[in-house]
Amino acid sequence: MSFNENLKSLIKSKKSHLCIGLDVDETKLPQSVLSSDEPILAFNQQIIKYTEDIAVVFKLNLAFYEAMGEKGYRILQETLSMIPKDVLTVADAKRGDISNSSSMYAKAIFEDLGFDAVTVNPYMGFDSVEPFLKDQEKGVFILVLTSNEGSSDFQQIESADGIPMFLEVAKKISKWNGNDNIGMVLGATHPEELESAVKAAPKLSVLIPGVGKQGGEVKRVKAAFKDSEQGPYIVNSSRGIIYASSGEDFASEAREAAKELRDELN
Amino acid sequence: MSFNENLKSLIKSKKSHLCIGLDVDETKLPQSVLSSDEPILAFNQQIIKYTEDIAVVFKLNLAFYEAMGEKGYRILQETLSMIPKDVLTVADAKRGDISNSSSMYAKAIFEDLGFDAVTVNPYMGFDSVEPFLKDQEKGVFILVLTSNEGSSDFQQIESADGIPMFLEVAKKISKWNGNDNIGMVLGATHPEELESAVKAAPKLSVLIPGVGKQGGEVKRVKAAFKDSEQGPYIVNSSRGIIYASSGEDFASEAREAAKELRDELN
Numbered sequence: 462m463s464f465n466e467n468l469k470s471l472i473k474s475k476k477s478h479l480c481i482g483l484d485v486d487e488t489k490l491p492q493s494v495l496s497s498d499e500p501i502l503a504f505n506q507q508i509i510k511y512t513e514d515i516a517v518v519f520k521l522n523l524a525f526y527e528a529m530g531e532k533g534y535r536i537l538q539e540t541l542s543m544i545p546k547d548v549l550t551v552a553d554a555k556r557g558d559i560s561n562s563s564s565m566y567a568k569a570i571f572e573d574l575g576f577d578a579v580t581v582n583p584y585m586g587f588d589s590v591e592p593f594l595k596d597q598e599k600g601v602f603i604l605v606l607t608s609n610e611g612s613s614d615f616q617q618i619e620s621a622d623g624i625p626m627f628l629e630v631a632k633k634i635s636k637w638n639g640n641d642n643i644g645m646v647l648g649a650t651h652p653e654e655l656e657s658a659v660k661a662a663p664k665l666s667v668l669i670p671g672v673g674k675q676g677g678e679v680k681r682v683k684a685a686f687k688d689s690e691q692g693p694y695i696v697n698s699s700r701g702i703i704y705a706s707s708g709e710d711f712a713s714e715a716r717e718a719a720k721e722l723r724d725e726l727n
Numbered sequence: 728m729s730f731n732e733n734l735k736s737l738i739k740s741k742k743s744h745l746c747i748g749l750d751v752d753e754t755k756l757p758q759s760v761l762s763s764d765e766p767i768l769a770f771n772q773q774i775i776k777y778t779e780d781i782a783v784v785f786k787l788n789l790a791f792y793e794a795m796g797e798k799g800y801r802i803l804q805e806t807l808s809m810i811p812k813d814v815l816t817v818a819d820a821k822r823g824d825i826s827n828s829s830s831m832y833a834k835a836i837f838e839d840l841g842f843d844a845v846t847v848n849p850y851m852g853f854d855s856v857e858p859f860l861k862d863q864e865k866g867v868f869i870l871v872l873t874s875n876e877g878s879s880d881f882q883q884i885e886s887a888d889g890i891p892m893f894l895e896v897a898k899k900i901s902k903w904n905g906n907d908n909i910g911m912v913l914g915a916t917h918p919e920e921l922e923s924a925v926k927a928a929p930k931l932s933v934l935i936p937g938v939g940k941q942g943g944e945v946k947r948v949k950a951a952f953k954d955s956e957q958g959p960y961i962v963n964s965s966r967g968i969i970y971a972s973s974g975e976d977f978a979s980e981a982r983e984a985a986k987e988l989r990d991e992l993n
Contacts, residue, residue, distance in 0.1 A: 484828075524824055524831035530839040531800050538797075555824050557848065558790055559875045562750075562819075565790035573796040582823065584850040584870060586877020604850060609825045611852020618895055621885040626892065629884055 463641035464578060464600035465666045468549060469693040471517045475547070478726040479719060480518035480668065482553070482699025483508065483540065484525045493709040501529075505540045507712035508703050513548050515719045518695050520668075521576075522553040541575060549577040551668070555604065557582040557589045564592040571599050578602060580646060580668070583630050587637060597640035600666065605631050605658055608648025608671030617654075627654065628661050635662035644668055649677020649696070656685040667694040672722070673701035679725045698722055729907035730844060730866035731932045734815060735959040737783045741813070744992040745985060746784040746934065748819070748965025749774065749806065750791045759975040767795075771806045773978035774969050779814050781985045784961050786934075787842075788819040807841060815843040817934070821870065823848040823855045830858040837865050844868060846912060846934070849896050853903060863906035866932065871896050871924055874914025874937025883920075893920065894927050901928035910934055915943020915962070922951040933960040938988070939967035945991045964988055 462470075472478055483505055490500050497503035509519070521540065526533040544550055556566045556579065570576050571593075578600030581590055593601045606616050606627040616627040634643055644666035647655045659667060667686075671677040679696070686694050702722070706714035728736075738744055749771055756766050763769035775785070787806065792799040810816055822832045822845065836845050837859075844866030847856055859867045872882050872893040882893040900909055910932035913921045925933060933952075937943040945962070952960050968988070972980035 522824070522828055522831075524822075524828040524835070527835040528831035528839070530835070531804075533835075534797050534800055553824075553828075555822065555848070555851075556790075558788070558819075558821050559873070562788055562790040565788075565794035569790070569793040569796070569799075573794070582821070582848045582850050584848050584881060585821075585873050585875060586880030586882070588875050588877040590877075607825070607851050607855075609851060609854050611854040611856075614852030614899060615850060615892070615896060616852070618892070619887040621887055621889070623887070626881070626884070630881060633880060 463597045465641045465644070465692060467598070468517070468600065468666055468695070471547065471549065472693050472695070475517050476727060477515060477517050477723045478695050479516045479723045480520050480551070480695040480697040481512055481516045481702050481719060482520045482522060482697050483703065484522040484699045485703070486525060487529065489704060491707045491709070491711045493711070499536065501536055502539055506543055508715050509543050511712040511716040512702070512719045513545055515716070515723050516548055518549045518551055519544055520551040520553050520697055537574065549600070551578040551580065551600070551602065552576040553580045555580050555582050557585050559585070560588045560592060563589050567592045571596065580604065583634065590637065594637065594640055594642060597642050600642050600644055602644040602646050602668045603630070603634050605645040606647050606651055606654050608650045608675050608677065612648065612651070625654070628658060631658040631662040635665055638664060644692070646670065649682050650675055652678065652681035652685065655682065659685050659691060663688070663691050666692040668697060669694060670697045672696055673698050679722070683726065696722070696726055729863045731907045731910070731958055733864070734783070734866065734932055734961070737813065737815065738959050738961070741783050742993060743781060743783050743989045744961050745782045745989045746786050746817070746961040746963040747778055747782045747968050747985060748786045748788060748963050749969065750788040750965045751969070752791060753795065755970060757973045757975065757977045759977070765802065767802055768805055772809055774981050775809050777978040777982040778968070778985045779811055781982070781989050782814055784815045784817055785810055786817040786819050786963055803840065817844040817846065817866070817868065818842040819846045821846050821848050823851050825851070826854045826858060829855050833858045837862065846870065849900065856903065860903065860906055860908060863908050866908050866910055868910040868912050868934045869896070869900050871911040872913050872917055872920050874916045874941050874943065878914065878917070891920070894924060897924040897928040901931055904930060910958070912936065915948050916941055918944065918947035918951065921948065925951050925957060929954070929957050932958040934963060935960060936963045938962055939964050945988070949992065962988070962992055
């Protein structure tokens with residue numbers, strides 16, 4: 462089954478569009494896990510246990526694990542091993558390089574670590590993305606319009622065709638979707654533009670960061686996905702869920718925050 | 728001293744524009760290192776020893792190290808520890824993410840691993856690049872026009888101003904260079920465009936991949952840097968040098984190939 466089909470069916474069976482970002486910062490851990498042998502793993506384990514029935518996807522931003530140095534790789538591996546099969550895993554890696562280097566990244570992320578999907582930067586074009594696309598079961602979320610302020614610097618530059626760069630990207634990548642495993646990253650902070658990108662590439666799945674702390678509104682996001690023929694979409698929240706409480710109740714409070722966002726999305 | 732000043736003075740003192748890519752592939756090692764405890768380290772050590780007086784920069788593509796799984800991190804650390812101080816190190820990582828994630832990548836690459844410079848993807852804009860720029864001694868080579876075929880997909884799309892996207896990038900990033908530590912990545916496979924980007928952002932340093940196996944010509948590259956006021960430039964070769972021979976003489980042959988390219992660039 463293709464990644465996009467798999468994602469669609471999981472969203473249906475779990476009745477959830479929720480993606481939880483396991484972006485764990487050593488400096489923000491609750492007191493109650495600090496006595497564990499490996500506080501970050503203890504934290505991730507609790508968050509996963511309390512939210513795995515609510516989330517369809519766990520997204521792990523590799524920057525947070527790489528910043529831990531050598532032990533980061535082991536923590537990443539052990540965290541992945543705790544995630545049950547009915548929750549897909551996305552390596553939020555934003556990779557992209559010339560073809561032989563991208564093949565190496567694909568090997569590291571899909572084969573060695575065993576992620577189900579990855580985020581990829583489109584700037585270097587097709588041959589930089591292609592090595593990630595080969596296995597139809599592995600998903601590739603390509604940055605189209607990101608949630609941050611700097612998205613206006615290049616993504617929104619108007620092309621000679623009179624459309625913004627991010628729409629050029631959306632249109633072109635939708636032609637690369639022969640394996641039905643491409644998705645777009647579209648920030649919730651740009652609701653109108655999100656809608657236009659979904660219209661330009663309706664078959665692609667969509668990963669939406671930027672709700673909560675970054676300011677994106679859930680109801681504006683939902684409005685872009687009225688057509689049931691569209692590709693599946695997931696909405697990510699990281700800090701708003703995993704740091705819902707800094708007390709001993711952090712895991713149960715994360716569960717409540719996750720439920721709330723899931724229900725708001727339904 | 729700023730990174731660009733430092734690079735300029737090293738180029739002058741070593742009389743070399745050469746950057747060697749230590750992109751080591753486990754499947755391509757010469758027979759003669761296979762009996763070592765750690766063949767990749769044995770290989771890197773020999774290459775470094777035989778070329779450190781010729782190269783101004785060693786560029787390590789992180790994809791190749793990440794593809795080795797857990798041991799890749801240790802090999803990367805140990806390789807870096809073998810490189811003498813008068814050769815700068817670039818993490819060819821092509822990172823870029825929202826600000827707090829880019830800060831984590833900057834920590835991993837500059838603080839934990841101790842690289843002197845990094846390659847960064849501009850697609851997400853200023854706030855995704857800024858965390859890498861804070862320390863003026865650390866260099867940030869931003870992808871402008873890459874050497875691969877896919878560079879035509881988005882980098883060469885014409886903007887409404889009538890100039891290609893990569894020139895929009897070159898012009899904008901030259902305004903971010905307050906710490907004199909920004910460089911451009913410009914592929915040797917596009918000599919005319921390389922020249923126009925250097926004209927658009929003359930103060931930035933330039934990292935040039937794509938000579939040798941990828942087809943870029945050295946004399947066309949040199950022609951773009953006639954003006955002595957321009958930022959310093961380095962030309963990278965990876966496979967053409969480190970795999971110059973697959974025999975026992977691999978290190979001395981790498982030295983010969985490095986000398987030849989250095990001399991051709993002078």
